[in-house]
Amino acid sequence: MSVTDAFTRPGAAKDEVPYSERGPASIESVAGFGFWLFLLSDVVMFSALFAAYAVLANHTAGGPDGARLFDKGYVLLETACLLFSSFTCGLCALAIEKRSAAATYLWAAVTFALGAAFIGLEISEFVRMIGEGASPTRSAFLSAFFTLVGTHGLHVSLGLVWLVAMMAQVATLGFLPIVVRRLLCFTLFWHALDIVWIGVFTIVYLGAHA
């Protein structure tokens, strides 16, 4: 057994170059990994907002509580919009891999429409709640609710702006390596927002009913 064999991972082919001799990682791997770290730090930020909500959820100061304010069917509709937009975003990623501009535009448009529908539903929910007197200033519970759900909504809105910008880049620059890298980062961002939303609908909306 040679020294090289000892550093090759188990199950690798005999002629495979060991990790120590492969040189620096490709820029795609580095960019993807860097963005992955950003997403994880974003999730850590959300965890602080979740912690604040969990601590303040019962501090309604005599105002309306979650069980009275939240409509489960409405939240299911919001969840469906975001989940299906995550799926179409994945199909968009496959279209990008195949360098198919038409399919990319199609799935990006569907993703945008579903994301915009989610934001529209969320804004009308906020407007209805504030109309009923459940504004962020009413109680600590509502302050925490609007901060957590509003921050997620802001992320989705910025994602929609990013998506439009990326489609403009595909239209003008084509599938340059840098454009493809940015598109990959966008799809990761969009999937991460869906993961945060799982926490939101479980803890905020379903937790209020349970």
Place this chain on the structure above:
Amino acid sequence: MNDPVPGTPSSQGVAQGRAPGVNRSHRGSVLTYLTGLGFAIVLTLASFWAADTSLVWRPGIPVLLAALAIGQMGVHVVFFFHISSGPDDTNNFLALAFGIFVVGLVVFGSMLIMANLDVHTMPLDKLMQMQR
């Protein structure tokens, strides 16, 4: 397998590690996303059903909801992010594990500390009486 074209996602992972979100095999990728979507739909509907079911012992419902949510997050990580515990994914997986660790510290640490203060801090009116 075709020869990877430089700069395309299929050439990634040849050097060190693999970018998250990039498919390992390019065959059946639509199937991967469809599988993920199917699992996610089932788990979401199960969560909404579990929130006010009478079939489960009531105090156990939050635990059931947490289990379903963690399961669905796992489905998203595997089928949408394509993160695995394989050797190409060591960096991504370690970063994810550290992220989960910090999230757990922040959430459960905050809840523990605040609950502890809630129990042990004297109400303000009693404190004022003692100072008098």
